[in-house]
Amino acid sequence: MGFDFVSEVAARPPLVLGVDPRPAWHPGPDPLAHLEGYATRLMEALAADLAAVKFQYAFFEALGGSGWALLERLVATARVLGLPVVHDAKRGDIGTTAAAYARATLERWPGSALTVNPYLGGDALEPFFAAAARGGGAVFVLVKTSNPGSADFQDLDAGGRPLYLRVAERVAAWAEAWPAEPWSRVGAVVGGTHPEALEALRPVLPASLFLVPGLGAQGASPLPGAGLLWSASRSLFYPDGRPDLEAARRQAAAYLRDLAG
Template sequence: MGLDFVSEVAARPPLVLGVDPRPAWHPGPEPLEHLERYALELMETLADGLAAVKFQYAFFEALGGAGWALLERLVAAARVLGLPVIHDAKRGDIGSTAEAYARATLARWPGSALTVNPYLGGDALEPFFEAAAASGGAVFVLVKTSNPGSADFQDLDAGGRPLYLRVAERVAAWAEAWPAEAEPWSRVGAVVGGTHPEALELLRAALPRSLFLVPGLGAQGAEPRPGAGLLWSASRSLFYPGGRPDLAAARRQAEAYRRALAG
């Protein structure tokens, strides 16, 4: 099968570099060129201390064709550096559309992972699970997101329990059905915001076989804490420490996060 996302990240430090490119923050007449050079240098600098690189698709899509081309080059560069890749696209649709999304990400980039939205139900996620199993990849299902407004729906009462715990029950069943080679982990993980530490603790117990992608580290105020299967993601605070591209500051911030996550 070649590259295997779960086996790779399970053996690496638990820090994820989030890449949310903002060309306006890059100086000079060719901001995209400067952005690309900076991203390449940063990935190379931090590679040994990362679990993965997470590319937030919205920021690339906003740049049109040039953004898509930049995304492809950076994903390819991450793989050359030996870094696992997470496509943060939050896909979720029915039938042939879900299959097309799966081909565009998991099948196109073997050994990578994709974030997905469970709102349409299990049949809409099945193509992603199948593609992950066939390509050595993984799927991270949104369960409890890091934004304050997540409570609007995710915390609604669902038979005496918050809805996010009901979603977790289904994710646990999917995790059992799609095991990975790296025991005890599954190819079906969960997105659980680090900004909700109580929910993080509940969900870690409810989803023993799922790796967690834990956003919110840094700019959103989440405090890093060590734990089995927790992949902590930092975007603005690590890619743009201090609100600007700064390799030296990013190295210092990554080291601080690694110390905190090592306990």
């Protein structure tokens, strides 16, 4: 099968670099060229310290065709560096549309992972699970997100338990159906801004990797734990609010010290 996302990230440090590009923060007459050069150097500098690189699709989509081209080049660069890739696109649709989304991400980039939305139910996610299994990839299902408004729906009472725990029970069944080593191909997105949810969800999802956003700008505190992939975007890609390679190195080292306990 070649490169396998699950086994690769399990053997690496638990820190994920989130790439949310802001061209306006890059100097010079060609901000995208500066951005690409900075992102490449940063991935090279941090490669040994990262579990994966997470590309937030919205920031690339906002740039139109040039953004899509930049995304493809940076994903290719990450793979050349041996870095696992997470496509943070939060896809979720039915039938042939879901299959097309899977082809555009998990099949186009075998050995990568994709974030998905479970709101449309299990049949909408099956094409993503199948594509991940064929290509040695993974799927992270939104369970408890890092934003304050997640409580609007995710914390609703569902038979005496919050809805996010009911979602987690379904994710656990999918994780059992799509095994890999040493974790399932079906993981969960659990915001680090909700440490109580992290604690409550681990026994419900014993086979799943957790993608944990929220470090830095959202205020989450890094906590050590098996199968937790902590993602930092603005605080690591743009430390101090600007592109700064040395500051990013220092920030990564600080996060890894905290995650080592």
